[in-house]
Amino acid sequence: MRGKQPTIWDIAIKLNVSISTVSRALRNAPDINPETKKAILDLAHQLDYQPNTVAASLRKNKTDIIGVMVPEFVHAYFPNVILGIQEVANAAGYKVMVMQSSESLDIEKHNLQAMVSSRVDGLILAITRETNDYDHIVAAQRKGLPIVFFNRIVDELQGSKVMVDDYTGAFTAVQHLIQTGCRRIAHLAGPENMTIGRNRLNGYLDALKAHQFPLDETLVMHCDFVEGRARKYTQLLLDRPDRPDALFAVNDPTAIEALICIQENGLSIPNDIALIGFSNAPHSTFVTPPLTSVVQPIHEIGQLAAQLLIRQITTPQQFTPEIRILDTTLVIRQSTRPLVG
Amino acid sequence: MRGKQPTIWDIAIKLNVSISTVSRALRNAPDINPETKKAILDLAHQLDYQPNTVAASLRKNKTDIIGVMVPEFVHAYFPNVILGIQEVANAAGYKVMVMQSSESLDIEKHNLQAMVSSRVDGLILAITRETNDYDHIVAAQRKGLPIVFFNRIVDELQGSKVMVDDYTGAFTAVQHLIQTGCRRIAHLAGPENMTIGRNRLNGYLDALKAHQFPLDETLVMHCDFVEGRARKYTQLLLDRPDRPDALFAVNDPTAIEALICIQENGLSIPNDIALIGFSNAPHSTFVTPPLTSVVQPIHEIGQLAAQLLIRQITTPQQFTPEIRILDTTLVIRQSTRPLVG
DNA sequence: ACTGTTTCCGGCAACGTTTCCGGTAACGTT
DNA sequence: AACGTTACCGGAAACGTTGCCGGAAACAGT
Known part of the structure; x- marks a missing residue:
């Protein structure tokens, strides 16, 4: 992104107010005069101002990004749970960053590093089929990264899990x-x-x-x-x-x-x-x-995972790992013989 | 991410060097004594230090993230081109942030805003089927966001495009x-x-x-x-x-x-x-x-799109929009009649 | 002994926000 | 007239990096 983007500074100068005031207007804080607020908002809109979330993330120590890592998404299963995740994540003001490990432990480790380097607020994870040691995951958890697991569940790891029966x-x-x-x-x-x-x-x-x-x-x-x-x-x-x-x-x-x-x-x-x-x-x-x-219930798996994760992110003090087991149903089509009698 | 993560500060203090030196060691700059570098690297590894990329992004004005937005990914087409994108993006040191617009113009607009707010370095985009005005996209381009289009191509937009014949x-x-x-x-x-x-x-x-x-x-x-x-x-x-x-x-x-x-x-x-x-x-x-x-060539479409985008990101001065048209081949299976004669 | 060069390192100002801590003016209350 | 309260706003310090600039020490060449 080359071209200089407008900042709260530009708005502040043009309106003869301080950047604090601009900031207040932009994230509608209480202590502000409705008129100045309107002026700021108008100018922001006119300049097509887009807040720099990376600066905000640095300051707030929070990115509002949820990471998702799955082994693959060319089959329909994982895309569909991601759909469910995005649905509740976006509704709660989070962006979703999807990565795939391609069933490779090395890529999983690498991606996980990238996730914690990017300071995602939490992670929804389905591990690789070849993931047999969990040090990298435990290390990330010890750093304070909330993780909820799904589909590929393993007893050795603790944290919230959503699975089916x-x-x-x-x-x-x-x-x-x-x-x-x-x-x-x-x-x-x-x-x-x-x-x-x-x-x-x-x-x-x-x-x-x-x-x-x-x-x-x-x-x-x-x-x-x-x-x-x-x-x-x-x-x-x-x-x-x-x-x-x-x-x-x-x-x-x-x-x-x-x-x-x-x-x-x-x-x-x-x-x-x-x-x-x-x-x-x-x-x-x-x-x-x-x-x-x-x-x-693929869609529901994603929704539930996102809900559990967001709850863990927002209220970490009263967090205890939660294991949710969803029901399955047998749908009978033509690849099995008809029931006699 | 709650728990305090180690920073270059922690390393600097513990080793009695300045943060500049630590920074130099970490992104292996030339001006540094191999011994001190080793000491820093060792300690970093021991502390399981992960650089805070959001701080680095803010400073460098560059996130090393490529955004991808597609209308959906429950069918196999888009996941497969994303595969190709990730392949070349990761090799070039970029992370990939995937979003889907669910064929909704509103979501597309919203996601696009999120992308520019996140200051992605570039965007690979397949628009919605209902996208019929392009102001939001042109606005993003005018802000300096490099965009390459694929699959859903439209004459009204300019920029690099990869399509098939x-x-x-x-x-x-x-x-x-x-x-x-x-x-x-x-x-x-x-x-x-x-x-x-x-x-x-x-x-x-x-x-x-x-x-x-x-x-x-x-x-x-x-x-x-x-x-x-x-x-x-x-x-x-x-x-x-x-x-x-x-x-x-x-x-x-x-x-x-x-x-x-x-x-x-x-x-x-x-x-x-x-x-x-x-x-x-x-x-x-x-x-x-x-x-x-x-x-x-689905995979190739993704690779090519990523290549074009990265080139545009890294050498914007000598950029001219490039339109690449890939060949298709007819694969004959059993849903058509056999060729007679 | 003098300059010039090289090698390594530290200081410091950014990057764009948020947020705490005040401060001023205007108003109402005694 | 003095005071407290309210409503609004500004200053400034953070957040964790990067990268320029300059400086000290060591060494080489005259």
Whole structure:
């Protein structure tokens, strides 16, 4: 930004008042004459004055910026929660600064540094799939940076967290597969160090157990959110003589990879293999057949995370970490068999 | 950010040097003794010192932040160009601040104000579909804010622009429909005030003309990027006695709406109706049938936009607006009929 | 011993705000 | 007439950097 921008100084001089008065007028403080205030506001408008927030931030020791870091945003999930975040953040007078770590721990560290250097007032964070030590995050927290976690939750970190009821969601999904006649159900799983992976796995396991299904550990494939792995592992499953007749995927992108693989093998969904995803990315409705999926309230996750963070920022003294668990619902489409009876 | 962070002052005192020296060490200036530099760097590391960039920005009159504003990022297009932007921006030492206008002119204005208030060094901008006056943008430019435009381009604005060869892309697409035997080709069009809409429309029209097709203006439906409209208009087309046998959509989200509508009417793609999209959002490969589409180099668009912007920021004196037009390629999948012969 | 040059460092003024601490004038109250 | 109160305003110090300018010391060349 090259061209000199007008400052409160310019306004003050032109109106023969002090900069204090101008400042008072601009952020409508009480101690000011309505007339002078109007004059200042008019001139400010006429000059198209835009306050220099970086100066204000320095002085106030507060940037009114909320940082958001997500592993990626080419799939629909994260953009949608960011939508929710922006909604409540903007309403509360905060700007939102989005960064993506591209599932890389190094970039995550680097971005985190940039965030604290930029003195964001708080951070909403979904860690990388490869984030396995948390020193950088703890260090930032110790510096006083409020962080709320979502989606990629990990027990080792403390702070507010918003998550969904992964266990029940998974349980219901697998139960539905069982009730529609599936007998060998495989799981394309997420990373086990995250609750998102562990809880969905446990829901899967417990649903099998509840229906007296034998446990076959070779049926859980750890795709761990890495692109392309679901496709490979699905192929492995299809090549087995005791091929499964259903797949429960840890999320929709994983499910869609599986779907493509299944169809490439000339198998039909759901007759040969039933398929359930998790997340309900919008385009899970576009694929053929439309994907049965465990829907989470994506938008609400973002809103809630922002609310918790803002509360922590504004009233830090009475802050205690809060863990919020939102409900999921199973949306049945055509990638699973119809319920008989 | 509550807890007091260490400053160069703390380092200076503890080491009995001046803050100037600390500053020199930190941004490795030449005039400094390697030993003192090492001592400072060590202590900085030990204290986990993170420079206060807002102070530095104020002093340097430069934030090293590039703003990006897009109408939305729940579809894959914009996230992907942002990826390209971040790549070159980060490599050049810039942070990226992303905002979305949600296709609302008011939000666009508001966000733009926030951007100039935050004193971003430059802006990469795709305007809203409802942006029809440009005063706010021109005002920002007059203040010295470098802006490069992409995707949503408009003749009334000047500045660097990166776009794709919409005309040729559209022409080739429609020509392909003709060559595969389609005889009544409709166009689900974009807004005509944007070159993206106008050029694709012209490509469509000229392709028809080049093959001596009669012009039927009732076959171009102005969907203008508004959600749901493509579906409605496709239904109108399908209800006509002289139903078209092909649709050329202004972009992929529009195409997918049309696809759903067609299938709901029990018609087959491409036999009853062939369909071509534009943009190649990744999930256009997931739908059934996979979408024939005009592919644009999305990633490259972002990279190029960032390069142009950074050049303008760093060497403003020798700046002249640059308009870059990237090539598209037609990727043929199964939503169009096979080429005979 | 003198100048000139190099190497390193400190002082200090900015950058544009906010905000505390007063101060003055006008007014009402005793 | 003296005082307290109110309403408004100005001065000035911060916030944490950067970067110019100058200065001291050390060293080289005459």
